[in-house]
Amino acid sequence: MENVLEQISKVKRDKLGTDIPIVIFRALRHFTSIYASDLLGEKGANILFVNAGRTLGKELGKVLYDQDINRYLSNVSDFVKKEKIGIINVAEFSDEKLVIQLDECITCAGMDNIGKRICFFEVGLVLGIVEYYLGKKLSAFESRCNANGEGVCEVTVILK
Numbered sequence: 001m002e003n004v005l006e007q008i009s010k011v012k013r014d015k016l017g018t019d020i021p022i023v024i025f026r027a028l029r030h031f032t033s034i035y036a037s038d039l040l041g042e043k044g045a046n047i048l049f050v051n052a053g054r055t056l057g058k059e060l061g062k063v064l065y066d067q068d069i070n071r072y073l074s075n076v077s078d079f080v081k082k083e084k085i086g087i088i089n090v091a092e093f094s095d096e097k098l099v100i101q102l103d104e105c106i107t108c109a110g111m112d113n114i115g116k117r118i119c120f121f122e123v124g125l126v127l128g129i130v131e132y133y134l135g136k137k138l139s140a141f142e143s144r145c146n147a148n149g150e151g152v153c154e155v156t157v158i159l160k
């Protein structure tokens, strides 16, 4: 059976094509997040978005896989840029942690400071991609966010 990515990649929009304005993506994120928080509480909603991103990250991991970690990260970086999710910079990579900065983040770039970090989907995405490569469960958190006035979107994955 084909995977979910293949299923949802099938688009027939002869006049409109495959792109949408970023504001539509952000509106979907924003309002979904409000109602998810109503139903699940803020913490539950955050977990929901992390797990959604994480599932996508694992699916992408399969597609972008390379045995060589640097080539894998380079495949991921090329994909993330091509799909206009953001521009990846590896800020730190040690035995303890991997810190990924996402410039021009699809969710938070250019936003005013609203006093909280909001990119839980992106946290999950990075987490799932790393988990797929290492074949084990890890934890991650957003360590900086444009929406929290920190100038960049940044995900830290704890490797041990």
Ligand SMILES: [Zn+2]
Pocket (backbone or CB within 6 Å): 105, 107, 108, 117, 118, 119, 142, 144, 145, 146, 147, 152, 153, 154
């Ligand atoms: Zn962010």
